[in-house]
Amino acid sequence: MKKLTKKELFFEKTLKLISEKGFKATTMRDIAHELNFEVANVYNYIDSKESLLENYIFGTLDEFIIYLENIVESSYSPVEKLKFVISKHAQYAINKPYEVALFVYEWRNLKGDKLQEFKEKRSNYMYTVRQIIEEGISEGQLREMDGEFATFMFFSSMRWLFSMITNDDIKVNPIEIEKQLTDFIFKGIENK
Template sequence: MKIITKKEKFFEETLKLISERGFKATTMRDIAERMNFEVANIYNYIESKDALLENYLFDMLIEFTSYLDNIVTSSYSPVEKLKLVISRHVQYTAIKPYEISLFVNEWRNLNGPKLKEFEEMRMSYMQKVEKLIMEGIENGELRHMNTEFTTFMIFSSMRWLFNMVINEKEKINPIEMEKQLMDFIFKGIERK
């Protein structure tokens, strides 16, 4: 059994609270109450609520982008690459649903240049996935379709998986969740 440190517990509970109430509605006082300590103690863990958001969002996006770049440069076929991308999203969601909740719901709360930077990185990520779809169409693995629409539909299908993990009364098998999502997506886009 893994022992959870105070710092790990702080971040876990903070992410849960933000997921429950939303980023804007969660105050430093709310976090302190959840942790049963004074507001001043929060600053031992984070510089600010905005810094917490920024760090989580950029760390996740950088991690996903790095993984995607390795997939894109691999020798796998476009469909195999796309399946690896989807698998990564599902597995990450199963392990870190509150981080994904933050990623899905709260990125618009970034401030100024950080919001623009995040949007550009996010769009670049989606364009790389769209390129995989284009390559799959070109080599005959995928049927002819609007690639931008297909890209958005794939991401939309994955976007809310964290809700199943967070809200599920029974433990969800991430392998089964991945299989069902793959079947759903690829039965619609694979060439028959």
């Protein structure tokens, strides 16, 4: 296992702490205490809790958007495209659980223009997935259903994964989790 740099360790422990306590409840003093730092040393790594939140949330969202754009531009069928989306979400959650937890649960703590920007980008992302689902319905690959409802259920099915991954008591095999999640979603939407 690779030894983490001080910076990587700082962010890993900080994100885990925020995941456990919540963004609002976590103070700079808590972060410093967790890392055996003086509070002033925390500012060597981040400007503020808010900038940390913004950087991780938008970094995560932008990575998902770029990946989805590549999926949409591919020649794959709607079902295959959806499987790629599931795979990306599952692998990201497994490899970066605390970043994803921050993204899923703490976005409401964004302020002003950043909150609005996030909502718009997230809405566009979900709408693009909805278009894939509706294309699958119209081509007969997915069963006949309301596209908006199917999209909501699609994302709801994946959301629980983030809380499970951050639970230290649960050990997951990334391949098995991805397969089980894909099977679960497609048993509900695939036209067979």
